[in-house]
Amino acid sequence: MTRFDIVIVGGGIAGASLGAELAGKASVLMLEKEDVAGYHATGRSVAFWEETYGGPKVQPLTTASGPMLLSPDPDFSERSFMSPRRTLHVGRARDRAARDRLLTEFAGKVGLEPVDPRTIVPGLRADWTLGVLESAVMDIDVAALHQAWLRRFRQWGGELRLGSTLHAGRRQADGWRLETSDGSLDCGVIVNAAGAWADEVARVCGMKPLGITPLLRTVLQLRVPALPSADLPLVMDLAARFYFKPEGEGRVWLTPHDEAPSPPCDAVPDELAVAQAIARFQEAVDWPIEAVERKWAGLRSFAPDRAPVYGFDPDMPGFFWFAGQGGFGIQTSPAAALLGRALMMGGAMPKAIASVDPSPYSPKRFR
Template sequence: MIDYLVIGGGIAGLSAGAGLAPHGSVVLVEAEDTLGHHTSGRSAALYEPSYGKPAVQALGRASYDGLKDAGTLSPRGVMVVGLAGQDDAFKEDVAHMGLTEVTLDEAKALCPILDTDAITRAAYLEAVYDIDTDLLMQTYAKDIRANGGQVLTRHPVNAITRTANGWTVTAGGTEFTAKNIVNAAGAWVDKIAEMAGIAPIGFTPLRRSMARIPSPDGMDPATWPMVFGAGEEWYMKPDAGALIVSPAEEDPTEPHDAWADDMILAEGLARFEENVAMEVTRLIANWAGLRTFSPDRVLVVGRDPLDETFFWCGGQGGYGFITAPAVRDLVEALVTGRDPIIGAEHIPALSPVRFR
């Protein structure tokens, strides 16, 4: 019998599995052909730990050393720009993210495509980093395997049955028996809970569309910062010689293999064009991901109080990679009984008990 059957091969499941693997047998099952297929593999991951509510920020701050030690961080920087009439949103973003206001000339030196005849204010923070998402996922998968665990793709969960000794789970045509289930199924976490006879928490998947566009001829964006419009009405991030632009929408939807909404994407690109001295003439690609949040937009990590053999690791939303090392540590701490690196005072804000 398996000690921990982890359902979900995104950053949530991989971080949980890596934390559990030294303390029992772990099998991770992922429905798709590849790990991180639905959301983790579509993330514009940026390490900026001031995002989110206090417990989320605590996880983010506690994750810095783990991300650095894994070799996943590289310099990026972040900037917020505002147009006329956006002063209130601009000030709120600057205060929340801890940015320092810079002159328009300084902003343009950092990001040459900015239209300084259009934007009226800019602020910048250097100590923000790109996260190599694929490297982090593969590192955690290797850690699971190195401790004798298995990581199985093409294993969608079809049935879950509670037994006297634990659980029987049918996935990918294989029947697994496990003492504990770890529900890290991303947008499908409530669906997995219902399949197991556990009351759902009320997670909401939110679609976010993305477009990849060419950088202007002759310009290398490698050192440009990630740029947000005031109020996060859009954002732009350099990516492998091109630019990723998003309308930063949060449209509630059902769990599915998401795709970009053309109209929403067009609106976001238009807002981007209002702030830059370039025109978007073609797309290289477009896609969407589902950022899944709990009702209070804080991660849910811990044993369900009505059945302690059912462990939640969900609601990563837009914070999955920023918080992954601390989530790995928290899962391990909850199993072994030691204090987590984030401090025990944050556990109630993350525990599923708050929804029961």
């Protein structure tokens, strides 16, 4: 019987980042049910680093992650994972309360500047008069970041098994007996980093789920020849009805900010959401659309209070939650992985996350 100190279920950004921090300190196996790690949410992200994204509970993790993404250790990556973008939060007169709430919630924490959005985005329609510029926002090279985490995991002795599904877990006196599609194995700790499947992993381990819900997000790529510049900021609606960002010359990535509850699955774009996205885009700017070049969807998984869940389950020894990362798992991955390692292994919090309070992320809040 094969035994590991830790088994991580899920090879997306959550499992890969935490695994990279744990490997070398324990024997770690990562189980990924797909043939490619990061196939679902990680591989379908419109990734950016934005301190306001996810709200005040997520902001400390995002802020702490920024320096590690911008200037990673040379042994982790020889180049930065980020490039300048900026975000322009836009709204109409009816969105004034949302504008004021954004400025109030992040006052003193995030650099935000009220602006006239029409001076920044040519073609923005006349009624979009409210704007807040978030200048520190960056694009993230998701593929490079995810591969760097997996590379570090392997370099430190971690083992990744692709196409390996967890069927059942049973608590034993000294840990867990896991039944997988590759056979049985034992471990001391099981980490639930399964994203949209997090509650299902809890169920097959005989536990009560936390209510982590997958929400479908539709994205499409438009060909927009009149796009004034590929360097324009990400444009985010204060009313959370859309956001879009240039993706090279003459192309835009657009989402209607949809959040339709979905079972865990290989997500496909919702055609009504595609139509809504285009309609909302045309409400905001006067750029003609030449074509919808492609469309896709991913599942963003949220706990009931929309904050991530990090820590040991209070009712089940040796079961560690690392889930509920919504759409912010990539931008928070360095800080979250350090936090997860500290919570699991004990000891002082690493200096990079010394200002992060872990209590809002504990699974104890749901038990």
